[in-house]
Amino acid sequence: MPDSRAFVQHLSEALPYLQRFFGKTLVIKYGGAAMDQVEARLAFFQDMVLLRQVGIKPVVVHGGGPMITAMLKRVGKTTEFIEGLRVTDAETVGITEMVLAGAINKGIVAEINRQGGRAVGISGKDGNLIEAVKHRPTRPGQDPARPEDGIDIGFVGDVSRVNPALLEALDNSGFIPVVAPLGVGSQGETYNINADTVAGAVAGALRAEKLILMTDTPGVLRDPKDPATLISSLSLPEIERLTREGVLSGGMIPKIAACRQALEAGCKVCHIIDGRVPHAALLEIFTDAGVGTLVTLS
Ligand SMILES: Nc1ncnc2c1ncn2[C@@H]1O[C@H](COP(=O)(O)OP(=O)(O)OP(=O)(O)O)[C@@H](O)[C@H]1O
């Protein structure tokens, strides 16, 4: 078939998906290697503009751990991690906010707008979007009834409440919200929160049609070193089993927790996909190709 005929054929095949997702909200976490690969990066911004153009409402939540580490290094601060979480003193959270809500957030906004979109960058502080409390990792042998006995790693937060009114207002006015993963505490203090956690909480609060977590692996792998062991779909009970078997570790743990939180709050489905593949989000949304790992309630 000539190229132009094939193109029109494919476009026509997208019709059921265009109809199904019209007017619906999709929450997309943009992070990991996807953020620094030039081709995939440009494709991602184009995808967000295309979604909005066809009447779908994307909400972007971004990460930025490596860039925070690089900036801390430039100002002469070393980074210490406890259980995969950055120990964050007052100076570190200030720098984190500058990098996440400043450089990274506004960079994404400018690039989406350059592709013809109307993106607005906010952090979890704007409109009280993300209310947070201090996250305290548990010590070995700690009484589970006393979470306050956990380790104090500074301004690392857990989401305590999401107030999605600002996102809804932006969505309903044709803007693409781009959210930096920060939260605000009861005293107005800033918390750095894992971007997957924020995306899961936002997808739940918006009862999103989909939560898409874009990362730097093909999806959930049975053997994290072997891409051929991709698990194409997972239910929450299957996740319990994989967790017991120790298959999920590191950065995959907050992703799975985010899926659980979103699904339990009413988000329909979650996908963990490979953000290194250009147009990964469109492939997931508009084709039956079944990219990455689908996570469902049961
Ligand atoms: N079973 C598994 N399957 C796939 N990846 C896994 C698994 N267990 C652990 N991982 C790790 O999770 C990582 C993805 O999470 P990571 O936090 O590193 O990236 P990200 O969340 O996309 O980016 P960022 O945290 O910068 O926003 C993978 O690169 C892999 O090392």
Ligand SMILES: [Mg+2]
């Ligand atoms: Mg991560």
